[in-house]
Amino acid sequence: MSVENINHTEENEHLRYDTCETVLEVKDLVVHYELEDETVEAVNGISFSLKRGQTIGLVGETGAGKTTTALSTLNLLPDPPGVIKNGEITVCGHKMLELKPQELEKIRGKEISMIFQDPMTSLNPVMTVGEQIAESVRLHEGISKKEAFERAQEMLELVGIPGERAIDYPHQFSGGMKQRVVIAIALACNPYVLLADEPTTALDVTIQAQVLDMINDLKKRLGTALVMITHDLGVVAEICDQVAVMYAGRIVEYGTLEDVFAHTKHPYTEGLFNSLPNIADKNAELKPIPGLMPDPTKLPPGCAFAARCQYATEACKSAQPEPTYFSDTHYVLCTRYYEPDFRLLTRGV
Amino acid sequence: MSDVMLEVRNLKKYFKTLRGTVHAVDDVSFTVERGKTLGIVGESGCGKSTVGRCLLRLLEPTSGEIYFEGIDICGAKGSELKKLRKDMQMIFQDPYSSLNPRKTIRDIIAAPLLENKIIPNATKKDIDTRVLELMETVGLAERLFNSYPHELDGGRRQRVGIARALAVQPKFIECDEPVSALDVSIQAQILNLLKKLQRDRGLTFIFITHNLSVVHYFSDDIIVMYLGQIVEKAPARELFENPMHPYTKALLSAILVPEIGNRKQRIRLAGEVTSPIDPPDRCRFEKRCHYACELCNQGTPQLIEVSPNHFVACHCVQKNSNTIAAGG
Numbered sequence: 001m002s003v004e005n006i007n008h009t010e011e012n013e014h015l016r017y018d019t020c021e022t023v024l025e026v027k028d029l030v031v032h033y034e035l036e037d038e039t040v041e042a043v044n045g046i047s048f049s050l051k052r053g054q055t056i057g058l059v060g061e062t063g064a065g066k067t068t069t070a071l072s073t074l075n076l077l078p079d080p081p082g083v084i085k086n087g088e089i090t091v092c093g094h095k096m097l098e099l100k101p102q103e104l105e106k107i108r109g110k111e112i113s114m115i116f117q118d119p120m121t122s123l124n125p126v127m128t129v130g131e132q133i134a135e136s137v138r139l140h141e142g143i144s145k146k147e148a149f150e151r152a153q154e155m156l157e158l159v160g161i162p163g164e165r166a167i168d169y170p171h172q173f174s175g176g177m178k179q180r181v182v183i184a185i186a187l188a189c190n191p192y193v194l195l196a197d198e199p200t201t202a203l204d205v206t207i208q209a210q211v212l213d214m215i216n217d218l219k220k221r222l223g224t225a226l227v228m229i230t231h232d233l234g235v236v237a238e239i240c241d242q243v244a245v246m247y248a249g250r251i252v253e254y255g256t257l258e259d260v261f262a263h264t265k266h267p268y269t270e271g272l273f274n275s276l277p278n279i280a281d282k283n284a285e286l287k288p289i290p291g292l293m294p295d296p297t298k299l300p301p302g303c304a305f306a307a308r309c310q311y312a313t314e315a316c317k318s319a320q321p322e323p324t325y326f327s328d329t330h331y332v333l334c335t336r337y338y339e340p341d342f343r344l345l346t347r348g349v
Numbered sequence: 350m351s352d353v354m355l356e357v358r359n360l361k362k363y364f365k366t367l368r369g370t371v372h373a374v375d376d377v378s379f380t381v382e383r384g385k386t387l388g389i390v391g392e393s394g395c396g397k398s399t400v401g402r403c404l405l406r407l408l409e410p411t412s413g414e415i416y417f418e419g420i421d422i423c424g425a426k427g428s429e430l431k432k433l434r435k436d437m438q439m440i441f442q443d444p445y446s447s448l449n450p451r452k453t454i455r456d457i458i459a460a461p462l463l464e465n466k467i468i469p470n471a472t473k474k475d476i477d478t479r480v481l482e483l484m485e486t487v488g489l490a491e492r493l494f495n496s497y498p499h500e501l502d503g504g505r506r507q508r509v510g511i512a513r514a515l516a517v518q519p520k521f522i523e524c525d526e527p528v529s530a531l532d533v534s535i536q537a538q539i540l541n542l543l544k545k546l547q548r549d550r551g552l553t554f555i556f557i558t559h560n561l562s563v564v565h566y567f568s569d570d571i572i573v574m575y576l577g578q579i580v581e582k583a584p585a586r587e588l589f590e591n592p593m594h595p596y597t598k599a600l601l602s603a604i605l606v607p608e609i610g611n612r613k614q615r616i617r618l619a620g621e622v623t624s625p626i627d628p629p630d631r632c633r634f635e636k637r638c639h640y641a642c643e644l645c646n647q648g649t650p651q652l653i654e655v656s657p658n659h660f661v662a663c664h665c666v667q668k669n670s671n672t673i674a675a676g677g
Contacts, residue, residue, distance in 0.1 A: 002423035061532035062503075174622075175393075191606060204392035206618050213615065231533060234605025261609045275537035276607060277566035280588055286566070288537030292502060 023225045024073070024112070025049040025194040029087035031068050031077065031249075038297040042068040045086075052192065055219065055226040057240035057257075058083075059233065059272075063293050065249040066229045070195045073227070074114060075104055090190050110140040113186040117198040119178035123170040129156070129181045130166025133188050140189045155184040159214060177205035183215070190222055197229045212238055233272060237261060242262045242329075245269045248294055248304035255293035255330035263333045264347040265324075267309045273347060287346075303335060311336050311344075354521060354553045355381040355404070360413035362399050363561045369626040373399045375577040377413075378652075382520075386547070386554040388568030388585065390561060390600070394625070396556045396577040401525050404555070405437055406430065417521070435465050438514035442526035444506035448498040454509055455480050455494050462514040483512040487542060504535035511542065528563060538566060561604050565589055573597050576625050576633045579652055583659040593661045595638045632664060640665050 033040035043065040089096040116122040133152035153163035159180040200208040243260040245253040253266035271289035291308040302317040324337035362374040402408040415422040441447035487508040523629040527534040573581040599616040635645040644664035
């Protein structure tokens with residue numbers, strides 16, 4: 001037995017993972033925001049699943065439906081106006097969309113938890129950070145206040161903050177430290193799944209690198225599965241092993257990190273890569289994607305990306321594309337791949 | 350030296366607080382050549398935006414001199430300052446809060462035209478025509494003429510901000526994080542627009558950002574700031590290929606490259622950040638620096654040219670640049 005395995009079995013917490021392999025499964029999720037005179041079609045049929053210890057990156061721009069997907073996963077969607085029209089979400093055997101509020105409360109924070117984008121607003125300013133971490137532990141594990149506070153201190157140490165700072169208030173921490181506290185709260189009960197919604201966007205570059213290193217490290221040590229929501233392909237390359245590129249509420253390209261980055265197939269993914277300044281070649285021209293994301297209240301009948309796509313044909317505009325598979329792990333939604341010899345111009349071999 | 354458009358000498362901006370004096374900008378000097386772009390990078394709190402605001406006299410510098418085409422900005426008053434501001438414009442970070450929500454796009458772009466009497470004896474029709482020209486230049490559709498800012502998305506709002514800055518035909522534009530609030534695909538559209546405007550109109554830019562890949566793409570020269578001081582100054586390519594200051598190295602190593610197999614070893618910055626309140630006269634990066642040595646407490650390091658056009662403010666690099674370059 002290797003050293004790693006011994007360490008693994010020593011932590012009894014991990015035994016519970018044996019009971020479930022696929023920790024998160026989202027099937028055919030459709031979410032609309034029904035407003036008075038229009039309906040925002042935010043998520044239009046998304047499926048993915050995550051095994052323990054895996055990390056999936058949900059990539060896309062504002063309005064792609066990333067955050068709506070995450071909130072639905074926790075059954076936290078603001079209702080009204082948010083309505084889950086269809087779909088099934090399973091977190092380690094629990095059907096999230098069928099549970100009562102009291103039952104959900106037992107699962108949220110314990111089996112699945114979330115890190116929000118802005119660490120400045122997701123902490124309570126009038127509670128010490130220690131109390132905020134302990135609150136979640138006490139709620140789920142029913143231990144004494146003192147024990148919970150000790151656990152809070154351990155959690156702080158785990159994210160690289162001295163335990164004695166548990167008695168400090170959020171305003172006494174810097175942005176990067178606050179985000180660490182938020183991560184400590186999310187991980188306090190050692191959840192199976194962690195949803196991270198742009199966890200490093202509000203942070204400085206060097207701090208971002210530290211927080212990502214820490215998330216990577218904790219993921220390995222605790223075996224948590226991670227859903228990383230981001231618009232930054234650099235973050236994806238750093239931390240994810242699977243990638244789902246989202247556009248207008250659909251996953252337009254799905255695959256392993258290598259599939260999507262080295263064998264890019266979807267024109268939108270190609271466009272995203274070409275929009276980024278190339279650090280190795282200063283003179284390479286930026287090729288932005290022309291136009292804008294379609295209005296989510298008036299999505300076209302065909303491919304939502306067709307209006308901005310340089311490869312689009314008439315056929316693209318009339319019907320929704322069906323998935324084309326390149327391997328067991330890699331598919332795209334693009335009508336052009338019905339033609340066997342279709343290739344992107346600048347990427348994907 | 351006739352091609353120097355903007356010269357900053359020993360600029361200082363201190364803020365008095367209850368706990369002491371914050372040295373937001375501490376003795377910063379640089380020049381910007383006509384038609385070029387100077388990038389200022391650094392993390393939050395390094396003073397980059399404060400420098401930018403002092404340049405346009407939106408903040409009064411505590412001391413120092415700023416010359417724009419030979420005229421001292423700090424001494425300018427009233428009409429002189431107004432004339433200077435016509436030549437120097439600014440594009441703001443947040444396209445949501447920098448446009449008046451109660452004015453139409455036409456009125457927003459027309460305001461600087463009217464205020465500065467850009468078109469002599471202009472009729473309403475002249476102004477409308479000019480506004481439409483400006484809208485076309487920045488790629489805004491004519492139908493948005495009578496729209497209000499809330500009807501526009503971030504990218505289009507930023508284009509309105511650019512049109513407004515261009516209205517007075519400035520020679521110099523300061524962009525403070527112009528694309529950080531925008532999506533990647535829109536970011537590239539705005540960057541390309543700014544580059545095109547620079548080519549067509551010979552504009553001079555100062556580009557303030559925390560985004561290193563953007564600044565690398567956009568700038569000719571780059572200044573790296575840390576806690577109110579310039580720690581390194583070099584042409585963009587040179588800075589990225591051969592960073593010398595330990596802080597620049599850490600900053601560059603933190604860039605996330607969207608390529609696989611690039612999970613590189615980063616330089617982790619640990620340690621305490623020196624407080625900008627009454628900082629001691631020594632290197633401000635010392636406590637987080639991997640190369641800190643006995644020299645570091647001997648006064649604030651000065652910016653010294655270590656190779657042609659490459660300036661570094663680090664005692665250790667200056668003393669022994671070869672060792673660190675080899676070790677990094």
